[in-house]
Amino acid sequence: MLYYLFEYLDSLDWPGAGMFQYITFRAACGVILSLLLATILGKRIIRTLQRQQIGEEIRDLGLEGQMQKKGTPTMGGIIIILSILIPVLLFARLDNIYIQLMLITTVWLGVIGFLDDYIKVFRKDKQGLKGHFKVVGQIGLGLIVGLTLYLSDDVVIRERVALSDIGVVASAVDEGFGGGNIPQVLARDVKSTKTTIPFFKNNELDYAWFASFAGAHAEEWGWIVFVLVTILIVTAVSNGANLTDGLDGLATGTSAIAGATLGILAYVSGNMLYADYLNIMYIPYSGELVVFGAAFIGATIGFLWYNSYPAQVFMGDTGSLTLGGIIAVFAIILHKELLIPILCGIFLMENLSVVMQVSYFKYTKRKYGEGKRIFLMSPLHHHFQKKGIPEPKIVNRFWIVGILLAVVTIVTLKIR
Numbered sequence: 001m002l003y004y005l006f007e008y009l010d011s012l013d014w015p016g017a018g019m020f021q022y023i024t025f026r027a028a029c030g031v032i033l034s035l036l037l038a039t040i041l042g043k044r045i046i047r048t049l050q051r052q053q054i055g056e057e058i059r060d061l062g063l064e065g066q067m068q069k070k071g072t073p074t075m076g077g078i079i080i081i082l083s084i085l086i087p088v089l090l091f092a093r094l095d096n097i098y099i100q101l102m103l104i105t106t107v108w109l110g111v112i113g114f115l116d117d118y119i120k121v122f123r124k125d126k127q128g129l130k131g132h133f134k135v136v137g138q139i140g141l142g143l144i145v146g147l148t149l150y151l152s153d154d155v156v157i158r159e160r161v162a163l164s165d166i167g168v169v170a171s172a173v174d175e176g177f178g179g180g181n182i183p184q185v186l187a188r189d190v191k192s193t194k195t196t197i198p199f200f201k202n203n204e205l206d207y208a209w210f211a212s213f214a215g216a217h218a219e220e221w222g223w224i225v226f227v228l229v230t231i232l233i234v235t236a237v238s239n240g241a242n243l244t245d246g247l248d249g250l251a252t253g254t255s256a257i258a259g260a261t262l263g264i265l266a267y268v269s270g271n272m273l274y275a276d277y278l279n280i281m282y283i284p285y286s287g288e289l290v291v292f293g294a295a296f297i298g299a300t301i302g303f304l305w306y307n308s309y310p311a312q313v314f315m316g317d318t319g320s321l322t323l324g325g326i327i328a329v330f331a332i333i334l335h336k337e338l339l340i341p342i343l344c345g346i347f348l349m350e351n352l353s354v355v356m357q358v359s360y361f362k363y364t365k366r367k368y369g370e371g372k373r374i375f376l377m378s379p380l381h382h383h384f385q386k387k388g389i390p391e392p393k394i395v396n397r398f399w400i401v402g403i404l405l406a407v408v409t410i411v412t413l414k415i416r
Contacts, residue, residue: 001089001090001094002020002090002091003020003026003091003092003093003094006018006019006020007020007021020091023267023270023287023288023290023291024290026091026092026291027091027263027290027291027293027294028294029087029090029091030087030088030090030091030092030291030292030294030295030298031087031294031295031297031298032298033086033087033090033091033295033298034083034084034086034087034294034295034296034297034298034299034302035083035298035299035301035302036302037082037083037086037087037298037299037302038079038080038083038298038299038301038302038303038305039302039305041079041082041083042076042079042083042302042303042305042306042313043306045076045078045079045313046073046076046079046306046312046313049073049074049075049076049313050073054073054074054075054121068310069310069311069314072311072312072313072314073312073313073314074117074120074121074313074314074315074316075114075117075118075121075314075315075316075318076303076306076307076313076314076315076316076318076319077110077113077114077117077315077316077317077318077319077320077322077323078110078114078318078319079299079302079303079306079313079315079319080299080300080303080315080319080322080323081106081107081110081299081318081319081322083295083298083299083302083303084106084292084295084296084299084326085103085106085107087291087294087295087298088102088103088291088292088295089103091291091295092288092291092292093288096154096285096288097148097152097154097155097285098155098285098286098288098289098333099288099289099291099292101144101145101148101149101329101333102289102292102326102329102330102333104141104144105141105145105322105325105326105329106322106325106326108137108140108141108144108325109137109138109141109238109321109322109324109325109326110318110321110322112129112133112134112137112138112317112321113316113317113318113319113320113321113322114317114318115129116128116129116134116316116317116318116321117316117317117318128317129317134321135235138231138234138235138238138239138325139231139235141234141325141329142227142230142231142232142233142234142235143227143231145230145234145329145332146223146226146227146228146230146231147227149226149230149332149333150191150223150226150227154285155191156189156190156191156192156283156284157189157190157192157194157281157282157283157284157335158187158188158189158190158272158282158283158284159187159188159190159192159281159282160187189284192206193206193207193208193219193222193223193225193226194206194207194281194335195207195226195335195336195337195338196280196281196335196336196338196339197338198338198339198342198412198415199412199415203280203412204281205338206222207222207223207225207226207229208221208222208225209222210222210225211224211225229337230332230337233328233331233332233337233340234325234328234329234332236328236351237324237325237327237328237340237344237347238320238321238322238324238325238328239321239324239351240324240344240347240348240350240351241254241255241320241321241323241324241325241327241347242317242320242321242324243347243350243351243354243379244320244346244347244350244379244381245314245315245316245319245320246379246381246382247309247381247385247391247394247395248307248308248309248310248311248391248392248395249304249307249308249309249311249395250381250394250395250398251315251319251320251323252300252303252304252307252308252315252319252323253300253304253395253398253399253402254346254347254398254399254402255296255300255323255324255327256296256297256300256301256304257399257402257403257406258327258343258344258402258406259293259296259297259300259326259327259330260293260297260406261343261406261409261410262289262293262327262330262331262334262336262343263289263290263293263294263296263297264410265334265336265409265410266286266287266289266290266293266330266334267287267290268280268413269281269282269283269286269287269334269335269336270282270283270284270285270286270287270288270289270290271287278413278414280413281335283333283334283335286333286334289330289333289334292330293330296326300323303315303319309391309392309395324347327340327343327344328340331343339409339412342405342408342409342412343405343406343409344405345401345402345405346398346401346402346405349380350379350380350381353374353375353378353379353380353383354378354379356374356375356378357373357374357375357378358378360372360373360374361373381394381398
């Protein structure tokens with residue numbers, strides 16, 4: 001909103017109003033405001049949650065320090081959501097299709113997570129929102145994101161095209177170019193099902209390749225594959241963040257690291273010079289996502305003020321589902337969704353540990369009559385708790401791994 005106000009003031013030659021034209025300036029404002037909101041609003045929201053006796057129900061799993069957390073206020077994800085939405089609404093360009101998608105994602109998954117926490121806290125139902133309702137909500141968001149990226153004319157990538165490939169050499173001569181001055185390539189904006197694939201020299205994968213059997217209709221079928229991949233990624237990453245939210249500050253810090261990485265990727269992908277230098281896909285208008293990423297980083301770090309060990313508030317599903325969904329959609333918009341297994345390696349390990357544990361237990365019970373376990377407990381962070389490692393040390397080590405994975409994610413832009 002402020003962007004449009006200062007754009008008008010700039011047209012009147014108002015001193016300093018032109019600063020709002022710079023993404024970096026608005027991103028700086030966004031991260032500062034989100035930090036302030038998370039810390040100032042956070043304190044008041046925590047007091048409100050305490051007055052309403054909205055405390056976490058803790059099951060005794062025999063983990064050290066676990067029962068001491070009983071009664072800690074939950075649904076703190078409201079702090080994160082407000083600390084993201086307010087700066088974005090103030091400092092971002094709201095006519096940008098990517099910002100609109102991120103706002104929808106934040107609110108959509110925030111509502112689903114809130115309903116889950118509400119049922120747990122006020123209805124006293126430990127199961128919360130039924131699993132199939134969550135999945136339907138995640139699939140619905142995936143459809144919205146995938147179809148919007150397919151149907152919107154604003155969603156394009158800019159690629160280089162040889163003049164000889166589009167038959168404009170002769171017309172270029174007619175326009176007055178000298179024979180040696182004719183540019184060899186042009187840039188054009190196109191709808192594309194291409195995405196970034198790490199570690200390969202020509203690091204782009206076209207989803208239309210999976211539909212090559214469709215011949216001339218491969219491009220349309222490629223979008224169907226893309227939408228299905230979008231649904232899968234949104235569901236997997238949001239659930240992975242949900243599973244990771246089991247120790248004080250673990251999901252929050254891990255998400256902040258992923259958000260910072262995506263902010264960097266958004267900046268270089270939305271800047272023609274950097275995209276050309278790094279030889280990566282240039283995505284027009286995606287640079288505006290830097291403002292959203294800055295608000296995301298500020299909100300998560302600000303929330304850590306209260307969520308770090310020992311936590312004064314838990315984010316609940318209101319926060320964890322939202323954080324995971326934001327990361328997933330952010331990566332999909334940047335055509336970097338195939339980097340998620342690296343960037344969100346912590347979420348992936350947490351997900352896989354649960355799948356492996358449950359699958360192996362069922363298999364051994366069916367085969368031997370007694371179920372056996374791979375881990376002492378799942379998700380993975382509880383396995384290390386069972387081994388007697390203090391909670392703060394587990395969290396710090398997971399953060400270190402998350403930083404390493406973030407660096408590897410960025411480095412893949414050049415390692416091919």
